[in-house]
Amino acid sequence: EGLEFRYLTLDTDLPENMASSLRRDIAAAVLEILWRHPDIHPDHLQYLHGISLVETASWKRCQQWDNVFSFYDPGDSCIKIRQDQTESPGRLEAAVLIALGQSLLGNYCQEKGMEDVFVEERQVGRLYRLITGKRQELNSFLSPEELDTYLQLSRMCPKKDEKHCYTRLVNGEEGFTPPGLLFGLVFAWYLDNRFASNVEYKMSVMKNIPSDLIPEQVRILRRREKLIRFFRERIFRDQFF
Structure with missing residues (x-):
């Protein structure tokens, strides 16, 4: 109730109101998704004003x-979902x-981009650069400190000489999961690990006993433990005593 449902096509730059029958179907599907996941708190919905289906x-x-065909648009506070994702209940739920x-995350990101990195005229990687918004303008579930x-x-590494700026070096042609997408993937994985198999793969390192011979494995394990704890305590507000 209170959500806007819109439809976007190539024929117009302006969103159209969703047909009433489609609106009922999508609203019922979304309500069922929320019902199946009691860990979703009402506060998790406060930055969502609507859902837009985008013509494929x-x-x-x-x-x-990635191959994720949905995203949150802070410009209008709406979730955008590619229309063909509605053809499968599982794909729609993941989206x-x-x-x-x-x-x-709300409007946490003011600017982001990727820059090529060269050494001796040879490209050795890329630098992902993200600038967060000013503290007083942040409209997010997270506090500035939590963000x-x-x-x-x-x-992401904060730049000491440039406030609000974070960077990450991506080696060669390696893949990369931007922090906004990663947040959504971990959120979905925490609720049901079927919906983020790549996160499940990343977390599988925790099932193994780390070797003292490989310090990096221990660092990866500790970092992922901290990430899970962050979501458990800060996002889902589960406290264990």
Whole structure:
């Protein structure tokens, strides 16, 4: 109740109101998804104002880093979902949960981009650069301190000489999960690990006993333990005594 439902096509730059029958179907599906996940708190919905289905041919989001066909748009506080994802209940559920997770970050990002890194005229990697918004303008489920904690847990490095700026070096042609997408994926994974198999793969290191011979394995394990604890305590507010 209170959510806007819209439809976007190539024919117009303006969103159209969703047909009433489709609106009922999507609203019922979203309500069922929320009902199945009691760990979703009402406060998790406060930054979500609507859901827009985007005609498949009109989908313009860059898929360089992922095959997730949904995202949260802080510009209008709406989840955008590629229309073909509604054809499968499982795909729709994953799309809704991932984008809902992203919505908790709100308008945290003011600017982001990727720069090529060269050494002796040879490209050796890329530098992902993210600038967060000013403290007084932040509209997010996270406090500025919690946002800083999360970004560092997602391996973003704060620049000491440039406030609000975080960077991460991506080696060669390696893949990369931007922090906004990672937040949505971990949110969905925490609720049901079926919906983020790549996160489940990352977390599988915790099932193994780390070797003292490989210090990096221990560091990875500790970082992922901290990330899970962050979501458990800060996002889902589960406290164990």
